[in-house]
Amino acid sequence: MFTADEIRQITFEKVMRGYRPEDVESFMENIADEFEALEKEKRDLEEKLYLLAEKVEQYKAEEESIKTTLINAQRLGESIVSDARVKADNVIREATIKKNDIISSAYNEIEGTEEVLNRLRKEVSDFKRNILSLYKTHIESLSTLPDERAEEQHEEIVEEELVQEETVMDEPVQETVAVEEPVVLEDKFKSVSSLFNEE
Template identity: 30%
Template structure:
């Protein structure tokens, strides 16, 4: 395609030869002037459109940059959310494991203490039974000795005489 400017069209009118039966030179000049003016309008309009396209291209580029940044921020936020969820799950799992371990420790300690208490109670009950047996045996032995003493000295009686002053004088 040939580059043609409005100035080229204006200069062209002097390049045409005049012929006898040719076009009316004034009409050709008017037409060339109209074409030149229209070309100037089209060039200005093209420049305006190019400037608008360039502005829109810049705006589109800026929007794409923003979109890319927003997408990156969204991806980062999603990754952060996922990491936080995973961290929270790990922490919850750790707390749960620690709580279970502590509960097992407490239950184990309680069982140990209960076992010790039962054993202590059994020891005490055994000691009580032994004490009662020993005490009963001791009492029975003392009772037997008292019975024997009464049989050896029947004239003294059971000691009721000690309360009566007349009985002691005789």
């Protein structure tokens, strides 16, 4: 393929009755100019194509970088979500364990309190029963003691019998004597028992 300079340097042999040399040279000069313009345009286009190719490669590299960035961001997001889920599960598990420990401790404390309360109730009941039994025993013991009024009546009866034996030897002596029962202490025992039963 000729260049513009090569076209300008082409010479033709002169023959008789041929083309005029001036016209041929003018035509060749025009062709050379147009060819030179085409070459320049070609170089410009090649340069632009080269620049476009570089841009394309740059865009491809940027695309790969963007893809890598997106992939890394996606992986990072998945990692963050996974870590958040693990932490949330750990928090929920620890909270559940603490809740169960608190509930278990509360139940144990309630059971212990109920045991203490039941033991205290039993001790109070045993105490009341022992006190009542002891008081009843004392009441029964006191009931066996002679009453002062009964003792006086007994002495009066004995004196009357002696007088009657001295004055009337042949008359039968009436020995039936009404002796009052000691009811005062028993009434006190009933009052005390009613006080314990009210509790």
